[in-house]
Amino acid sequence: xxxxTQTPRYLIKTRGQQVTLSCSPISGHRSVSWYQQxxxxxxxxxxxxxxxxxxxxxxxxxxxSGRQFSNSRSEMNVSTLELGDSALYLCAxxxxxxxxxxAFFGQGTRLTVV
Amino acid sequence: xxxxxQPSEVTAVEGAIVQINCTYQTSGFYGLSWYQQHDGGAPTxxxxxxxxxxxxxxxxxxxxxRSDSYGYLLLQELQMKDSAxxxxxxxxxxxxxxxxxxxxxxKLQVIP
Numbered sequence: 001x002x003x004x005t006q007t008p009r010y011l012i013k014t015r016g017q018q019v020t021l022s023c024s025p026i027s028g029h030r031s032v033s034w035y036q037q038x039x040x041x042x043x044x045x046x047x048x049x050x051x052x053x054x055x056x057x058x059x060x061x062x063x064x065s066g067r068q069f070s071n072s073r074s075e076m077n078v079s080t081l082e083l084g085d086s087a088l089y090l091c092a093x094x095x096x097x098x099x100x101x102x103a104f105f106g107q108g109t110r111l112t113v114v
Numbered sequence: 115x116x117x118x119x120q121p122s123e124v125t126a127v128e129g130a131i132v133q134i135n136c137t138y139q140t141s142g143f144y145g146l147s148w149y150q151q152h153d154g155g156a157p158t159x160x161x162x163x164x165x166x167x168x169x170x171x172x173x174x175x176x177x178x179x180r181s182d183s184y185g186y187l188l189l190q191e192l193q194m195k196d197s198a199x200x201x202x203x204x205x206x207x208x209x210x211x212x213x214x215x216x217x218x219x220x221k222l223q224v225i226p
Contacts, residue, residue: 004156033214043157043201043216056213090156092214102147103214105156 002027004093004106012112018079021109025072025093032074033103034066037088046089049074081113116140118202118217125223126192134187134220136202144205146178146185149216152198160187160200189222197224 005024013019025032033056034046045058049068066076072093078085088110092103118138126132136146145164149157163169163178163185175188189196202217 035216042219045213045215048213058213092157102159102162103157105158107156 004091004104006089006091006106006109008109009107010110010112012114013081014114015081015083017081018077019081019111020075020077021089021091021111023074023076023091023093023106025074025091026104029093029095029104030072031094032068032072033092033094034074034076035090035092036060037090037108038086043090046076078111083113086111086113116204116215118204118215120200120202120217120220122218123221123223125225126189128192128194128224128226130192131188131190132192132222134189134200134202134222136185136187136217138183138185138202138204138217140183140204140215143180146176147203147205147214148174148176148187149201149203150198151201151219157201192224194224194226197222 007022031050033048036044046060047054047066048056052068063079068074088108090105090108092105094103118136120136145162147162148160150160151157161169161171161176163176166178166180168175168177173190178185199219199221201219203214205214
């Protein structure tokens with residue numbers, strides 16, 4: 001079955017702009033989580049969606065937001081981009097309810113803010 | 115909150131054995147997972163320990179001691195392709211919640 005798909009793979013934006021990233025989870029997976037990965041900070045949790053509801057949110061400013069659609073696809077949006085937002089944004093899908101739930105990651109979207 | 119600490123870098127020789135440690139402080143605990151990430155790639159799941167002891171999956175084994183808040187990943191018969199970053203991770207407790215906190219990551223370099 002198809003894996004987690006993230007689009008676009010690469011993106012260059014200017015400071016002050018906004019960006020929307022997309023994630024299509026594995027078919028049947030209802031939980032989608034987003035992470036920011038940078039060399040200095042590692043993998044940082046952004047938020048998690050389940051059945052169109054945000055259930056968890058990490059320590060990021062309100063410029064970072066997301067949503068999930070009825071087909072479990074998710075988008076995240078970053079407004080008023082800053083240079084420090086340059087990072088690899090990873091999406092992971094899983095099927096909650098099992099103790100050893102494995103998260104399946106997409107290849108990520110590499111965002112560069114100039 | 116959750117925090118997990120790992121060594122930042124480890125170097126080992128091809129064919130040898132290497133251990134990557136992870137110590138954690140968590141407000142709740144649903145087990146310790148390990149992920150591998152090659153440069154430019156996505157993290158991929160390696161193993162999961164819910165209970166104390168050793169879990170073996172081929173050349174990889176993972177150990178957990180809940181009383182010590184400590185775990186490790188053991189890689190045997192190292193191959194060049196094992197050069198990657200390795201992350202330990204814990205999942206927040208709570209029904210269905212998928213907030214996963216990752217460790218700082220250990221970059222493993224396998225040398226000939």
